[in-house]
Amino acid sequence: xxxxxxxxGGVSLGSVYALIALGYTMVYGIARMLNFAHGDVxxxxxxxxxxxxxxxxxxxxxxxxxxxxxxxxxGVTIERIAYRPLREAPSLAVLITAIGxxxxxxxxxxxxWSANPRAFTSVVSIPPISLFGGRLTIPGNTLVxxxxxxxxxxxxxxxxxxTTPGHAMQAVSEDRGAAQLMGINVNATISLTFAIxxxxxxxxxxxxxxxxxxxxxxxGAMPGIKAFTAAVxxxxxxxxxxxxGGILLGVIENLSKAYxxxxxxxxxxxxxxxxxxxxxxxxxxxxKRVVKV
Amino acid sequence: MALLEVSNLGIAxxxxxxVDKLDLRIEQGQLYGLIGPNGAGKTTVFxxxxxxxxxxxxxxxxxxxxxxxxxxxxxxxxxxxxxxxNIRLFDKMSVLDNVKVGLHNRYKYNMxxxxxxxxxxxxxxxxxxxxxxxxxxxxELDKEEKLTASQLPYGKQRKLEIxxxxxxxxxxxxxxxxxxxxxxxETAELMNTIKFVRDTFHISVLLIxxxxxxxxxxxxxxxxxxxxxxxxRGTGKEIRNNPNVIAAYLxxxx
Numbered sequence: 001x002x003x004x005x006x007x008x009g010g011v012s013l014g015s016v017y018a019l020i021a022l023g024y025t026m027v028y029g030i031a032r033m034l035n036f037a038h039g040d041v042x043x044x045x046x047x048x049x050x051x052x053x054x055x056x057x058x059x060x061x062x063x064x065x066x067x068x069x070x071x072x073x074x075g076v077t078i079e080r081i082a083y084r085p086l087r088e089a090p091s092l093a094v095l096i097t098a099i100g101x102x103x104x105x106x107x108x109x110x111x112x113w114s115a116n117p118r119a120f121t122s123v124v125s126i127p128p129i130s131l132f133g134g135r136l137t138i139p140g141n142t143l144v145x146x147x148x149x150x151x152x153x154x155x156x157x158x159x160x161x162x163t164t165p166g167h168a169m170q171a172v173s174e175d176r177g178a179a180q181l182m183g184i185n186v187n188a189t190i191s192l193t194f195a196i197x198x199x200x201x202x203x204x205x206x207x208x209x210x211x212x213x214x215x216x217x218x219x220g221a222m223p224g225i226k227a228f229t230a231a232v233x234x235x236x237x238x239x240x241x242x243x244x245g246g247i248l249l250g251v252i253e254n255l256s257k258a259y260x261x262x263x264x265x266x267x268x269x270x271x272x273x274x275x276x277x278x279x280x281x282x283x284x285x286x287x288k289r290v291v292k293v
Numbered sequence: 294m295a296l297l298e299v300s301n302l303g304i305a306x307x308x309x310x311x312v313d314k315l316d317l318r319i320e321q322g323q324l325y326g327l328i329g330p331n332g333a334g335k336t337t338v339f340x341x342x343x344x345x346x347x348x349x350x351x352x353x354x355x356x357x358x359x360x361x362x363x364x365x366x367x368x369x370x371x372x373x374x375x376x377x378x379n380i381r382l383f384d385k386m387s388v389l390d391n392v393k394v395g396l397h398n399r400y401k402y403n404m405x406x407x408x409x410x411x412x413x414x415x416x417x418x419x420x421x422x423x424x425x426x427x428x429x430x431x432x433e434l435d436k437e438e439k440l441t442a443s444q445l446p447y448g449k450q451r452k453l454e455i456x457x458x459x460x461x462x463x464x465x466x467x468x469x470x471x472x473x474x475x476x477x478x479e480t481a482e483l484m485n486t487i488k489f490v491r492d493t494f495h496i497s498v499l500l501i502x503x504x505x506x507x508x509x510x511x512x513x514x515x516x517x518x519x520x521x522x523x524x525x526r527g528t529g530k531e532i533r534n535n536p537n538v539i540a541a542y543l544x545x546x547x
Binding site: 170180182 | 343369386394401
C-alpha cells in the first residue's frame with residue numbers, strides 16, 4: 001500500500017512535469033529551439049496566482065485565468081522581442097539568448113518580489129479520498145493534477161490534429177519553407193505555439209506550488225530543467241511523448257526518494273535519462289529524422 | 294492585361310548575378326515554359342516569384358498588383374502557388390491534411406471556436422473536408438486520403454503536390470520539373486492533367502522542365518534561360534529552330 005501511495009505521488013508530480021514539458025516540446029517541434037526561459041514563465045505564473053489568490057483572496061479559478069493571460073502575454077512578448085529577430089540565426093545564438101531571458105526573468109522577479117520565499121496556499125480545496133478502508137489516501141492535489149494534465153493533453157492533441165491552426169503548426173514543424181509557400185504565416189504560428197505553451201505554464205505553476213508550497217524567484221528553474229528532461233526522455237517534439245516522459249520522470253523521482261535516497265533522487269533521474277538516450281537517442285516516442293540526400 | 298508581368302528582374306548572390314534583366318509576360322490561361330541548361334537560374338526565378346528570394350532589381354506584377362519582395366505567405370495569398378523540384382510534402386501528415394493545409398487561408402475560424410469545437414468549427418471543417426476530397430478525386434487520390442503523404446508512391450506524391458498547390462486557390466501555378474522521374478506513360482498522363490487543371494480552374498501555368506517533348510507538347514509559349522539571361526523566347530516551333538538555343542544545348546561551333 002505504501003508503494004501504491006508513492007506511485008500515485010509520482011504520477012501526480014509527473015503530471016505537472018508533463019504540463020511543463022508540453023511547453024518545451026511544442027516550441028521545439030515548431031520553432032526548432034529550446035526555450036530555456038520556459039521554467040521561469042512558470043515562476044511568474046505562480047507569483048501572479050500567489051498575489052491574486054493567496055494574498056489577494058480572489059477566486060482560485062479566476063486567479064489562474066489571470067495568470068494564464070499574463071503568461072501568454074509574457075511568452076508571446078519574449079518570442080517577439082528576443083527570439084524572432086534570431087529566426088535565421090544559428091541555433092546556438094538562440095539557445096544562449098533563451099538562457100539570457102531565463103536569468104532576466106529570475107532576476108527581475110528577485111528585484112520585484114525579493115528573495116524571501118512565500119508560503120503558497122494550495123489552489124485545490126477538494127478533500128482527499130480514502131480507499132481500502134483508510135489504508136490509502138489520495139490527496140485532492142493529486143487528483144486535480146492528474147485530471148487537469150489529462151484533459152489538457154487530450155484537448156491539445158485534438159487541437160493539433162483536428163483544427164486548421166493545428167494543421168498549420170504541424171506543417172510549419174515539418175517544412176517551414178513549404179508551409180510559407182502554402183500561405184501559412186509562420187510568425188503567427190510560432191506566436192500561437194508560445195501562447196499555448198505559456199498559458200499551460202501558468203497552470204503548471206499554480207499546480208506545482210500547490211503541491212510544493214514554497215515560492216521564490218528560482219522556483220521555476222529546477223522543475224523547468226526536469227520537464228525539459230522529461231520532454232527529451234519522451235521524445236522531444238511529441239505531445240504524447242511529453243506525457244509519457246513527464247509521468248515516468250515523476251514516478252522515478254518519487255520512488256527513488258522513497259526507497260533509495262532523497263538526496264540523490266535527482267541524480268538517479270538524470271542517470272535514467274542518460275541510459276535511455278544511450279539506448280534510444282531520439283527518446284521513447286521520438287522519431288528519427290531521416291535526411292534525404 | 295497579362296496575368297503576370299515581370300520586368301527587368303534580377304538577383305545577385307554576392308558577386309554572382311544569378312538572374313539578370315529577365316522579362317516575362319504570362320497571359321490569362323496560358324501554359325508557359327521556362328527552360329534552359331542546368332544552373333541557368335530557372336528555380337531562382339521561381340524562388341523570386343514566390344518570395345523565397347527578394348529580387349535585387351525589377352518588378353513582379355500579378356494581376357495588376359505589385360508583389361515584388363512580399364513574404365512568401367502573402368504571395369501565396371495573392372495567388373501564386375508552386376510545387377517543388379524535390380517533392381516537399383508534409384510527410385507525416387495524411388494525404389487529406391496536406392490538402393487542407395493548402396486550404397487553410399480560405400476557411401478561417403477563430404482560435405476559440407477551434408479549441409471549444411463549436412458548431413461553426415464543425416461546419417467549416419466539414420466544408421474543408423468536402424473541398425479537399427473534391428481536389429483529391431480530380432487527381433485520383435481519394436482512395437488514399439488516410440495514408441500519410443510519405444506512404445504514397447512517387448507519381449502520386451507529385452500529383453498530391455499539385456493538388457495541395459491548387460488548394461490555395463491560385464491564379465498562377467508554378468510547376469518545378471513536374472515530369473522529373475516519370476516514365477513516358479506517366480508523363481503523357483501528366484500533360485493531360487495539367488491541361489485539365491488549366492481548363493477547370495481557369496489558371497495560368499508556368500513550368501520548368503527538362504523533358505523537351507513534354508515542354509514542346511504542352512507549352513504555348515517558352516522562354517529559354519542561359520546563365521541567368523534570356524536567350525530566346527517564342528512558340529515551341531520558334532524555339533526549336535532558334536540557332537542560339539541549339540548552340541546552348543548542344544554546344545556551339547565556336
